[in-house]
Amino acid sequence: MVVQVKSRNRYSSKTMEGNQQKVEANILLLGAENVGKSALTVRFLTRRFIGEYGDIESIYSHTDKIDGREICFNIWDSLCPQNAEESGYISDRQLQWADGYILVYSICDRASFNVVRQQVQCIRQAKQKLASTAQIIIVGNKRDLQHRRTVSSEEGRLLALSADCGFFEVSAAETYHGVLMVFHELFELIREAKALKKGTAGFKGIVRSMSAVFGRKRTE
Numbered sequence: 239m240v241v242q243v244k245s246r247n248r249y250s251s252k253t254m255e256g257n258q259q260k261v262e263a264n265i266l267l268l269g270a271e272n273v274g275k276s277a278l279t280v281r282f283l284t285r286r287f288i289g290e291y292g293d294i295e296s297i298y299s300h301t302d303k304i305d306g307r308e309i310c311f312n313i314w315d316s317l318c319p320q321n322a323e324e325s326g327y328i329s330d331r332q333l334q335w336a337d338g339y340i341l342v343y344s345i346c347d348r349a350s351f352n353v354v355r356q357q358v359q360c361i362r363q364a365k366q367k368l369a370s371t372a373q374i375i376i377v378g379n380k381r382d383l384q385h386r387r388t389v390s391s392e393e394g395r396l397l398a399l400s401a402d403c404g405f406f407e408v409s410a411a412e413t414y415h416g417v418l419m420v421f422h423e424l425f426e427l428i429r430e431a432k433a434l435k436k437g438t439a440g441f442k443g444i445v446r447s448m449s450a451v452f453g454r455k456r457t458e
């Protein structure tokens with residue numbers, strides 16, 4: 239599989255400046271075909287929804303500020319395998335690369351929800367094997383298409399709760415803010431999981447971990 243690494247020409251944002259320590263997070267977007275992985279990526283990078291995205295697999299680099307700190311997001315917008323039996327497949331390279339996963343399904347496509355279910359299992363097994371702190375956010379996209387909904391919010395939330403993941407329902411077509419929240423929340427989860435592993439989690443991190451255990455999940 240060829241992964242095209244896009245340099246900061248097409249979707250570039252700010253560059254890192256000064257001698258502030260560079261914080262990076264590798265985010266992998268996964269999910270069935272046509273669920274809106276590229277739409278979510280491009281929304282986050284450019285604030286725009288452009289409608290058609292082609293089928294190039296790419297890694298984008300984007301710097302954003304969270305709490306005044308510059309964070310470099312490396313975002314791998316993956317392509318779903320064409321073969322239906324392999325649609326939940328995640329390669330070893332992807333599993334080793336990712337600090338965090340955004341697992342996307344369309345609220346109008348039940349099969350895509352089942353793909354996310356498989357991917358959650360695959361990631362959980364890999365996390366144990368690799369002793370990884372990688373975090374997951376499940377995203378039900380196309381929230382604007384309520385009249386075509388086949389997956390309820392409750393089902394999405396329950397899946398996330400059972401797997402200890404974050405959960406959002408968004409519309410990449412309609413809003414930037416919800417998409418921004420997904421990436422920022424994932425970054426926070428990654429940061430806190432790493433801090434917990436190192437034993438340096440602050441009060442906020444501990445509260446968040448407890449919230450996850452007691453099931454306070456958020457929708458947009």
Ligand SMILES: Nc1nc2c(ncn2[C@@H]2O[C@H](COP(=O)(O)OP(=O)(O)OP(=O)(O)O)[C@@H](O)[C@H]2O)c(=O)[nH]1
Binds near residue numbers: 292
């Ligand atoms: N109504 C609506 N359409 C969306 C939304 N997000 C994406 N789409 C449309 O869904 C189609 C697929 O979007 P993509 O972003 O290409 O989906 P993808 O998951 O990257 O697809 P693959 O590259 O085939 O894996 C496009 O026609 C988008 O315009 C959304 O939130 N609402």
